[in-house]
Amino acid sequence: MSGILDGKRLLVTGVITEQSLGFGVAKYAQEQGADVVLTGFGRLSLVERIAKKLPKPAPVVELDATDPEQLAGLADKVREHVDGIDGVLHAIAFAPPGALGGNFLNTTWEDVAKAVEVSTFSYKSLAVAALPLMENGGSIVGLDFDAQQAWPVYDWMGVAKAGLEAVNRYLARDLGPKGIRVNLISAGPQRTMAAKSIPGFEAFEQAWTKRAPLGWSLTDSEPVAKACAALLSDLFPATSGEIIHVDGGFHAVGVERTEDVSTGQ
C-alpha cells in the first residue's frame, strides 16, 4: 500500500510518552511510509524505550533545543541514520511553574525568558540546525495552542505561543526561497505530560468538550498527527506561514453548544 509519506525522511522532536503529540506524528508518519528519526531531550533511555513502541523502532539522537553545541552537531548525528531529511516536526515546549497557573502579573523575567527560549526561539534554532539536511527543500511543522486570545492559567506560555506564531511567519519568509514550507498546527487540548504540568488545565478540557462543534477527544491525538502528516507530505506544496486549527472547530464558535453533538439531539 502506498502512503502519503512514502520515501520521506522525517526528524521528529518532543517524544517522551506514548501520549506525546510527537509520538502520534511519528507513528502515523511511519504508517504512511516515512522513515523517522527521533530526537530526545535529556532522558534518552526513556525516549529510546518509547521509540521501540513505534510500528518500526526509530533511532534517537540527543537534542536539547536550547544547547548551541547540540544544535550545531545535530545534522552530523542525523546523517548517521539518514542521508538527509524532507521534514521536521517541532513538538517542544516548557514553562517554569511560576509562568503558568494564574500568576501572570507576578511572573519573573527569568521564568518568562525560559518559557520563550524553550518554546519559541527553539523553533528557529531547530529549523537552522536542520537546514544542512534539507538541501532539496521540505516542510517544517510546529505545534501551537491558539494564541489569538488570553486563556485562563496558560499565562506566559500563551505569550510564548504568540511568539511561535510570529516565528512561523518569519521562518516562512526566510526559508521559502530554499523550497522549505513552514506551518503550524494549532491543536486542541490533549492529556500529555506538558499539559498535565499546567495547574488548572481541566478548564480547557471542559471548555473543549462542551464547545467544539465536532466534539473533541482529549486522548486521541490522531487528528493532530494526520494534519501534521499532510503538511509534511507533498499535499500542501503552496502553503507556508499558515496556522491550521485541529481543534474540533472550537476556534470558530463563541459559546457552548446547546445540543449534544454525539447524538445530534
Ligand code: NAP
Ligand atoms: P510532551 O509529551 O510533554 O512533549 C513536550 C516535549 O518537549 C517533551 O518531549 C520535552 O522533553 C520536550 N522538551 C522540553 N524542553 C526541551 C528542550 N530544551 N529541548 C528539546 N526538547 C525539550 O507534551 P505535548 O503536549 O506532546 O507537547 C508537544 C507540543 O505540542 C508542544 O509545543 C505543546 O505546546 C504543543 N501543544 C500541546 C497541546 C496539549 O494540549 N497537549 C495543545 C496544543 C499544542 P522532557 O519531557 O524530557 O522535558
